[in-house]
Amino acid sequence: MLRSNKGYFLLELLLSLSTMLMICLFLLPLLMELRDQTSKLEIERTAQRFMFQELKAKIIDSRTFSNYTLIQNNIEYKIIWANPNPAGQKEVCVKVEKNSFHPEANICGVLE
Numbered sequence: 001m002l003r004s005n006k007g008y009f010l011l012e013l014l015l016s017l018s019t020m021l022m023i024c025l026f027l028l029p030l031l032m033e034l035r036d037q038t039s040k041l042e043i044e045r046t047a048q049r050f051m052f053q054e055l056k057a058k059i060i061d062s063r064t065f066s067n068y069t070l071i072q073n074n075i076e077y078k079i080i081w082a083n084p085n086p087a088g089q090k091e092v093c094v095k096v097e098k099n100s101f102h103p104e105a106n107i108c109g110v111l112e
Contacts, residue, residue: 040103043075047094047107050077054092055109065090075102 050070058065065081078095090111098104 036103040105043096043102044105044107046072046075047077047096047105050079051092051094051107051109054079054094055111058090058092058111 067078067080070077070079075096078097080093080095082091082093083089091108092111093106093108095107096102096105
């Protein structure tokens with residue numbers, strides 16, 4: 001009588017649901033970590049772009065060294081000029097403060 005049944009058994013249904021649950025339990029944390037890493041890389045790439053633009057503008061335009069803040073995509077990028085060594089080289093740092101939505105980033109470059 002069971003061989004002529006064209007439907008699914010309850011056992012087959014439970015096995016398929018438990019398999020899908022196990023796959024989700026392994027894949028969801030990986031996807032969440034991947035999303036966090038992607039946002040961190042995007043913030044670092046934007047900070048590097050701002051640092052490069054600041055160094056390029058200083059070399060070409062000879063602007064004054066001033067600290068200021070840029071806001072892009074609701075993220076504050078603080079541009080800070082410093083004089084780290086006695087040789088007189090200036091260093092520009094782009095800093096992003098950590099909060100609940102994005103990680104901390106600090107990218108620095110030396111004006112040569």
